[in-house]
Every structure is written in structure tokens, then in C-alpha cells.
Amino acid sequence: MRVTIKEIARELGLSHSTVSRVLNDRQSAMVSEATKDRIVSAAKSMGYRPNRIAQALKGARSGLIGVFMPESQEYFFSEVLFHLRQFVEEAGYELIPFSCSPLNVEERWLKLLRWDLEGVLVFDYLLFADGLGQALLQHRGFVPPIVGLFNPSSQLEDFVALDFAPAMGQLLDHIVDGGARSIGYAAVPGSFQSAEQRYSCFQRFMIAHGLPQVRIDVVGGSTLSESARLSTADLLAAGEGLPEAIFCQNDEIALGVYKALRDAGIEIPRDVMIAGCDNVPYMAYLDTPLTTLSLPVEEACRIACMALHQRITEPEQPHVRRMMEATVVTRASTSRSIRYEDSAVPV
Amino acid sequence: MRVTIKEIARELGLSHSTVSRVLNDRQSAMVSEATKDRIVSAAKSMGYRPNRIAQALKGARSGLIGVFMPESQEYFFSEVLFHLRQFVEEAGYELIPFSCSPLNVEERWLKLLRWDLEGVLVFDYLLFADGLGQALLQHRGFVPPIVGLFNPSSQLEDFVALDFAPAMGQLLDHIVDGGARSIGYAAVPGSFQSAEQRYSCFQRFMIAHGLPQVRIDVVGGSTLSESARLSTADLLAAGEGLPEAIFCQNDEIALGVYKALRDAGIEIPRDVMIAGCDNVPYMAYLDTPLTTLSLPVEEACRIACMALHQRITEPEQPHVRRMMEATVVTRASTSRSIRYEDSAVPV
DNA sequence: TTGTAAGCGTTATCAT
DNA sequence: ATGATAACGCTTACAA
Numbered sequence A, B: 001m002r003v004t005i006k007e008i009a010r011e012l013g014l015s016h017s018t019v020s021r022v023l024n025d026r027q028s029a030m031v032s033e034a035t036k037d038r039i040v041s042a043a044k045s046m047g048y049r050p051n052r053i054a055q056a057l058k059g060a061r062s063g064l065i066g067v068f069m070p071e072s073q074e075y076f077f078s079e080v081l082f083h084l085r086q087f088v089e090e091a092g093y094e095l096i097p098f099s100c101s102p103l104n105v106e107e108r109w110l111k112l113l114r115w116d117l118e119g120v121l122v123f124d125y126l127l128f129a130d131g132l133g134q135a136l137l138q139h140r141g142f143v144p145p146i147v148g149l150f151n152p153s154s155q156l157e158d159f160v161a162l163d164f165a166p167a168m169g170q171l172l173d174h175i176v177d178g179g180a181r182s183i184g185y186a187a188v189p190g191s192f193q194s195a196e197q198r199y200s201c202f203q204r205f206m207i208a209h210g211l212p213q214v215r216i217d218v219v220g221g222s223t224l225s226e227s228a229r230l231s232t233a234d235l236l237a238a239g240e241g242l243p244e245a246i247f248c249q250n251d252e253i254a255l256g257v258y259k260a261l262r263d264a265g266i267e268i269p270r271d272v273m274i275a276g277c278d279n280v281p282y283m284a285y286l287d288t289p290l291t292t293l294s295l296p297v298e299e300a301c302r303i304a305c306m307a308l309h310q311r312i313t314e315p316e317q318p319h320v321r322r323m324m325e326a327t328v329v330t331r332a333s334t335s336r337s338i339r340y341e342d343s344a345v346p347v
Numbered sequence C: 001t002t003g004t005a006a007g008c009g010t011t012a013t014c015a016t
Numbered sequence D: 001a002t003g004a005t006a007a008c009g010c011t012t013a014c015a016a
Helices: A005-012 A016-024 A033-046 A052-058 A075-090 A105-113 A129-137 A165-177 A193-208 A224-238 A251-263 A281-285 A297-313 B005-012 B016-024 B033-046 B052-058 B075-090 B105-113 B129-137 B165-177 B193-208 B224-238 B251-263 B281-285 B297-313
Strands: A064-070 A094-100 A119-122 A146-149 A159-163 A183-187 A213-217 A245-248 A273-277 A291-294 A321-325 A327-329 B064-070 B094-100 B119-122 B146-149 B159-163 B183-187 B213-217 B245-248 B273-277 B291-294 B321-325 B327-329
Touching: A005 A016, A005 A033, A016 A033, A052 B052, A064 A075, A064 A105, A075 A094, A075 A297, A075 B075, A075 B094, A094 A105, A094 B075, A094 B094, A105 A129, A119 A297, A146 A297, A159 A297, A165 A183, A165 A193, A165 A245, A165 A273, A165 A291, A165 A327, A183 A193, A183 A224, A183 A251, A193 A213, A213 A224, A224 A251, A224 B281, A245 A251, A251 A273, A251 A281, A251 B281, A281 B224, A281 B251, A281 B281, A297 A321, B005 B016, B005 B033, B016 B033, B064 B075, B064 B105, B075 B094, B075 B297, B094 B105, B105 B129, B119 B297, B146 B297, B159 B297, B165 B183, B165 B193, B165 B245, B165 B273, B165 B291, B165 B327, B183 B193, B183 B224, B183 B251, B193 B213, B213 B224, B224 B251, B245 B251, B251 B273, B251 B281, B297 B321
Parallel strands: A064 A094, A064 A119, A119 A146, A146 A159, A159 A321, A183 A213, A183 A245, A245 A273, A273 A291, B064 B094, B064 B119, B119 B146, B146 B159, B159 B321, B183 B213, B183 B245, B245 B273, B273 B291
Antiparallel strands: A291 A327, B291 B327
């Protein structure tokens, strides 16, 4: 059996409240040194460990923070999870991730809410897809503080999101400067809002510059990279000619496009330039390193965790609606003349 | 405030036990249809959600399973976490990850034990480094069922681990068949047991075949790939000559080695063959796709979760000490003649 | 300085 | 068919 404070109390002939006092160091000031010592050493020798479940039930603090996230293997999500865990644990909470697919969002969200979490971090483009989020948040009953992640048009009161517009502009300028006229946009059709923001940036830029744009739909395949490789191979087989540059919704897609082109003997960036998004570290090690948009993921996670912690401890603080900017990491895949070694961006 | 069964009871002029009965569908057989309906609809309209913390405190089941894991950004760990979460959630639990660094293993382990988890999945080479694990498990007090992950020499009663020996043998045969004589082993010095198993396989093979071996220590740098790239570049600068093939402890290291060689104008596999370990999917998309050892991660996670679930529900079952075999994924980075498209292994 | 008792939200065993 | 009550392990007024 588990060792409880009652056990210790019984063993020592004390009451369990005295034991609790000492072990929590709450009102232990007024406990005699003698009994204090007895209790501490008994606790140690008996292997006492406070029961967080009981503490959570009693007190206001459960010490748990939830993450509501898509069930995805993309590098981006594991990177985010890594940093969130780091910051949440630093702040003395434990992080409990709830993943969901488009099919069970509501079920999982309700499951999450059962754990009386102190706060929740939400990839909220997911929650708000199809207005589902509105419906969910209007579920009656208490909902803990929520901080939204990475949705620039978040409906939530607190959120941290990314602005791709400036970086997209710089990147497209750089690509056009390099001599490309027609530019393709490779993406999974029907994507989420944060991705659509990138697409509308792209469209506006192309129209403003009077350049021809091509949409490359990434479909089929088992993984994102594989989908992209196959879709690009199909495009090549169709023989309709390629755009002179391709911007990809993320680095996984860029990798598949890259591979399909290389396998077809197409030179990058000479024949076609490629750029991705997310700055997946592996992409810097390709024979032709990939230009990409870099997201301040760690910093965003830090801010999100701080915001949540603050909302938990001081509920009346003003909202946190923080936009952060992506930056361009120019590498060889878009650089026809100079070969940039790494992340230096000549503006 | 949160809606509780007491609230509902008060609202309806019933006792909270009746409400509980109905909402749990336990002894609700003997509750009149009328009140049953009233309770269910009241619960719905008031937004009642059962409090898992209270349920956990009362009953035996907390519904929580912990993962004790290193604080690492390697792809392998996020892959494992992804699959564990999937299977654990399928079985109706929630997964709560506890990451730790070598510096705070004990502290984190004790934190974990406070959550009266129903079971724990442990990367136990971590727990058992320096005999710490033995010490930890001998902490007095109740310890929940534990299943060890990926440590072939696990001290735990239940574990799932990987056997690299057959795959290592096949891979080295394949490399030697391809014409390489001297082979390097690139690794971070002072690694864990499961990595050391690979190294001793390598050593035995090389000695048995009378071939010269080179140890390449991967040190410095901020990420594993970067360490490997720098270490390899140093080796090249030293001008001592390279081995004809290099086996790398994992794919991240292989990627860094690959990049250093390519940047130096060295052809792969013509001048030097490279192989890695872990089958990180990105590595299949390099200009010269990387040969690697593929681990049955998903299957191993499935078995580990099943084993834990079984140990929880039927504690008296026999131990699960399951070894699974890695397989060779032969790709172009070790294939001087034929270019293998993907995973086909000609034995 | 220490003990008693109430209560957190449940479930479960009694009564009624 | 329903209600009263105890219990899970803990914290915390309040009493002694």
C-alpha cells in the first residue's frame, strides 16, 4: 500500500494534521523541532510521497496544464511539444497532451475538460475549424484559462501567433530578384487558416507583380513528403512545364518536391528554385540546402506558457494577443548566384 | 464554479448518490425512468462533466499512464511518444510524459511517482545509468507497474527492446560486399547501453573479419547533426584519410557526416559509404538516400502498451521480455553498383 | 504546540 | 426507488 500521512501519524502517535503541516512546511513554524525531525525522518524512511491527486482534489491547484493538439507526426508539432513541456515543467506544472483527429475533436475536448486542469494550450485553428470551437467553448460549465497557439485569427482572448506576411514578402522578392517569374505554391488542399494566410500573401504578391502563379495540390501518398514527391512527379509526367520557383506550405512538402525534381535530373536552384516553411533542421543538410521560413517556435512557446501562467495566477491581467514574425532563412535552394552558407539574410 | 453531482442533486431535489448512480450507469437499473431522464437532461443542460481527479482519488483507477523519458529533441523520441500516446489513448488512458536530464533524474522520478499512475513506461537505460535505477526502484513505498523501453539489458521484469545484432551483421556484410575495407563508427562518446550494444556488434564483426576500424567521436556543436558535421570536417582537415565506409550511431549523426563529406566534394557511396540508424523518414529524400537500420517502433510501442495494460489489469500474468529485431533498409548511400529504390533488402 | 473536524467530488454500502 | 453516510488522502480553519 501507499504510505499516507495518516500512516506516519499513527506510527509516531501524532495526528495527521501535524504531519501535514510539517511536510508542507506551511504552519510548521509553530511545531517543535523535535517532532519536526521525527516526522521528516519517518517520512523519509517510510518512503512517503505526497499524493498529487488528493492534493489536487483538496486545494485549488491541480498542477496540470493540458495541450490540445492534432494527432500529427509533423516535425513542427513535436518541436512545439518539446518546448512547451520544457517551459511548463520549469514553471512547476506537468503537461498532459491530448491529441485528436478531425473526427473526434469534441470527444477529446470534453475528455480534457474532465481533468480540472489549471490551464490549456490549444492549437486553436483545430478547435475552431468549422466553427466547432465556438460550439465547444459554449459548453456550459467551467472552462479553465486557455491560450491559443499559432492561429493568427484566433477567437480566443489570449493567444500567440505568427505573422508570415513580412517574411513571405521578403522571400518572394528574393526569388523574383533571382530571376524567377512564374512561381508555384505547393500545398495540401483545404488547409487550415494559418496556412491560408500564407497563401493569400502569396496571391496578393503575385497579382501585384503581375506574375503567373501555379497551385500545386499535394494529394495521395502516406506521408506528407511522399505525397509531395508523387504529386510533383505526376506534374512532371504531365509535361506541362514547371514554374521557375516553388514555395511549399512546409518543409516536409518541400522535401518531397525537392526529391522529385532531383530524381528527374532537374537542378536546384538553376532550373527551379524551392523554398519551404518551418525551418526543420534536417533541411539545412541537403546537398542543396533548403531556403525556408523560420518560426520563433521556442520563443512563442515561452510566451504562451508565461501568458497562461499569468492568467492562472493573476486572472485580471490584460489579454495577451501576441503576434511574432517569421523570418527568411536564405539558403542555396533559392540562390542562383551567391551560395549562402546558412541563415544570413541580405536585405 | 464547476458543476458537480451535488449541484445537480440540489437543483432536482434529489440526493447526490442517485445522481451518481444514473450518471455512471452503475445501479441505474433500479432508478425510475422519470428521474433518470430528469437527471440526464439536467446534467446535459448544466454542462456537467465528471471530475477525473475526484474519481481517481476515490476509485482504484486514475486512468493515467506516465512516460519517463530523456529531454531530447531527437526524432526517435518524438516518434516513440507519438505511438505511445496513440496506443495508450486507444486503451482509454491518458499519457503524461515526464522528461528529465541526467542532472535531475531522481527528482523527476519522484515527481512522477506522486501522481498515483496506473503504470509507467520507462526509457530505462536512462533510469539505470550508473546504477541509479536500482537505487530509485528501491525507494520505499508503492511503485506502479513498469514496462521498460528499448534497453536490451533491462533490469526490469517487463520490457520491450531491440536486437540490432542480426541487422548490424547484414549491414556490415553488405558494406564489405560493396568493397569497403576500413569502416568507421561515428558516435557520441559515453553513450548508453542500447547504443553500446551496436558498438560491440561492430567491433566483433570487424575483428572477426580482420578489418581495420576507426572510431569517430562526435563532439561539440549545438545539435547532433551539427556536431557530426563539425567533427567530420575536423577529421578531413587533419588529412589522415577516411575510412571507406562510416556507420553512424543514428541518422542525425549520419546526416552531419553526409553533409561534411559532400561539402568537401566527396562522393557517396563512391568514395565513402554511409549508413545510419533509426530510419528517420527525411533521410530517404537526400540526393543520395541514406541506408539505415529500421526499428519497429510502432510495433514495439504497441506491445509495450499492451504489456502494461495487461500487467495493470491482470497483475499475475507472466513477464513480458520481448526482443524485436531491427532490419536493414538498403539505400544508395551504401550501394556502389545497383541503386536500390527503397527498402528492399537483397539477402 | 498539537488535535479535531470539515470539506474537496466521487463511488459504494448501507438503510429506508 | 431513493437517501444518508462513509471513505479516498489531503489541507486548513478552529479548538484545546
